[in-house]
Amino acid sequence: MLTRRHTLTLAAAGLAAALATPAFAQDWKAKFPELVFAVVPAENASGVTERYAPFAAYLTKELGVKVTVRVANDYAAVIEGQRAGNIHIGEYGPSSYVRAWTVSNGGVEPFATLRAFDGSTGYYSVAYAKKDTAGAKLEDFKGKNLCLVDPNSTSGNNVPLYSMAKMSIEPDKFFGKIVNAGSHENAVMAVQQGTCEIGFNWWNSEEDSNLSRMANKNMVKKDDFKIVFKSDKIPGSPYAMLSSMPAELKTAISKAFFDMQTKDKAAFDKLSDGKSPGFAPMKHEDYNVTIELQKFVDDLRKKRS
Known part of the structure; x- marks a missing residue:
């Protein structure tokens, strides 16, 4: 039977646990009970599911909220989804990332890319x-x-x-x-x-x-x-997230990515075909050369139209 002293002790323990859990973590989880990760397939649907399902399961476990993989028809769908705020994390090529960054007025930010087999970045x-x-x-x-x-x-x-x-x-x-x-x-x-x-x-x-x-x-x-x-x-193909998300959430997402190679090697190897030693950090400035490339392509399309 619980005595008053036991009750007070349990209450104090509960309060201590609540204080130990940062309020901001609860705040962003309440606001983002589900995160959408979008990918454009370079392979058939079954191959995409096989590659990304363990990845989504790992992120769900690490972040404590459901992470859903959305297979987009093309890069334009991912770009528009992030511009509208419906896609929280997107996998891009350098050009499609620059396009997303441009149309969203800097509303997306790159944070990681898969390293090549020798540890370098780029392809x-x-x-x-x-x-x-x-x-x-x-x-x-x-x-x-x-x-x-x-x-x-x-x-x-x-x-x-x-x-x-x-x-x-x-x-x-x-x-x-x-x-x-x-x-x-x-x-x-x-x-x-x-x-x-x-x-x-x-x-x-x-x-x-x-x-x-x-x-x-x-x-x-x-x-x-x-x-x-x-x-x-x-430059390496980036993973990019919404800039408008809380800093704590963005930090948690980035940490989950960089911890994946050691915390869930099986899921990481499935994602990377077992040919990458891990993720490398990326920032917008790494794609300055791609901005120039994108301008060339846009100018070329205007001449053709």
Whole structure:
């Protein structure tokens, strides 16, 4: 039976526990009972679910609120969702992040990117052709069909356009047809099936690329393709969160990301194909070069319209 002294002792313990839990933590959890994380798939729906479900479960456990993964149709949907405040965390390429930052007047901020296998940050845009196709470089494919990716894709669209401009290649005149494949996976399949002779894609290394990921799932054979173009290094693809969220929440999200490699290695390896040693911190200034790239692409589109 509880005596008055026991009751007072328990009450005091409860008060101490309440004081030990910062009020701001309760405040942001009340305001954000669910966080939405949005991703644009570079692979089929089942592959996205397999890759991101453990990630969402880990974040839910670490943050103490439900984290829901939303698979967007394209980068524009993620950009608009963050601009409207409906998406709290978004996974971007550098160009789509800059677009989101611009249209939201700085309403999103990058905080992390996956490191490459060697610990570095950044990746490349490459152009694939079938191995048995004549031609060793991009300039050899005049009059052939070209596959690009989502208009907001850095490696699949914007860097290719910028790089071709520096090579004095006007895609509309140089290639027989330009196809918007939509996703990186679709671009590879289009080259495989002969819809396009050239297809742009992202690439970290021979063992870490969209092509190697597809090959590991027996969708294609890696040896059936060759690289006929490789760009300069691109800043790492950022994870970005809403700038307007409470500082405590943003700190908690960032900490959960950087702790993931040690706290839930299985989920982290699923996310990164087991080919990354962890996350690297990123800030807006890291994408200054991408802002210049985006301006070029926007100016190019205005000339075409």
